[in-house]
Amino acid sequence: MKLKRLSRKFYTRKTLTVAKDLLGKHIIRKIGSRKSVGKIVETEAYIGPKDRASHAFGGKVTPRNKTEYLKGGHIYIYLCYGTYWQLNITTEKAGKPECVLIRALEPIGKVKSKKIASGPGKLCKWMKLDKSFNGEDLVNSKRIWLEAGEKLKKQQIVSAKRIGIDYAGIWKEKPWRFYLKNNPFVSYF
DNA sequence: GTACAGATTGAG
DNA sequence: TCAATCTGTACT
Numbered sequence: 001m002k003l004k005r006l007s008r009k010f011y012t013r014k015t016l017t018v019a020k021d022l023l024g025k026h027i028i029r030k031i032g033s034r035k036s037v038g039k040i041v042e043t044e045a046y047i048g049p050k051d052r053a054s055h056a057f058g059g060k061v062t063p064r065n066k067t068e069y070l071k072g073g074h075i076y077i078y079l080c081y082g083t084y085w086q087l088n089i090t091t092e093k094a095g096k097p098e099c100v101l102i103r104a105l106e107p108i109g110k111v112k113s114k115k116i117a118s119g120p121g122k123l124c125k126w127m128k129l130d131k132s133f134n135g136e137d138l139v140n141s142k143r144i145w146l147e148a149g150e151k152l153k154k155q156q157i158v159s160a161k162r163i164g165i166d167y168a169g170i171w172k173e174k175p176w177r178f179y180l181k182n183n184p185f186v187s188y189f
Numbered sequence: 190g191t192a193c194a195g196a197t198t199g200a201g
Numbered sequence: 202t203c204a205a206t207c208t209g210t211a212c213t
Contacts, residue, residue, distance in 0.1 A: 044196070046196075053196065054196085055196085062209075062210070063209075063210095064208085064209055064210080078196090078208090078209090079207075079208060079209085080195060080196065080197065080208090081194095081195060081197055081198085081205080081206060081207075081208095082195090082205085082206040082207025082208060083197075083198080083205075083206055083207075084196095084197050084198070084206095086196055086197085088196085101196060103196090119197070119198070120196070120197075121197050121198065122197090122198080162196075163197090164195090164196055164197065165196060167194095167195085168196090187197095
């Protein structure tokens with residue numbers, strides 16, 4: 001089966017659409033001569049200025065979140081709780097601070113632990129992602145990119161409330177978390 | 190310069 | 202259920 005790297009067009013669509021379509025896609029992370037591959041099984045959408053849970057709420061720009069304003073297909077990564085990295089993929093056009101948080105991966109290949117990437121902090125640790133990937137272009141990068149994985153049926157996709165943003169008021173109720181039904185690798189059920 | 194909160198995780 | 206842990210952000 002020949003896999004194709006996702007093009008810019010895939011990322012520059014509506015954030016909620018991209019968040020759903022990212023499920024089942026493969027993330028390829030090249031470390032030296034080795035490759036780690038993980039299937040995306042859980043995502044969350046963050047819709048720029050109007051989303052209280054987004055770092056770009058109110059349209060503010062800071063050194064930390066400015067990569068969130070890049071056009072779709074870039075990595076927005078940041079450190080939370082001083083310990084855990086959060087991997088995001090930007091969407092929409094330049095100037096629109098919208099992105100998709102990758103919450104969980106299903107490891108593909110020789111991986112011992114099944115729970116190695118079942119959480120946004122853990123998957124970054126597994127893939128050795130850090131600050132240096134902030135602003136990385138997934139369309140052109142040689143160390144990390146996305147490929148079309150298996151096709152999913154609509155019934156396999158479940159939407160739910162987002163996680164860990166209780167402070168966000170009504171926005172925490174938005175069903176902007178998407179994951180694969182009955183997949184043991186997602187972080188919450 | 191200093192205080193403080195956070196898109197989490199793992200142990201109890 | 203709860204604390205560890207530390208960077209960016211806001212405030213003095």
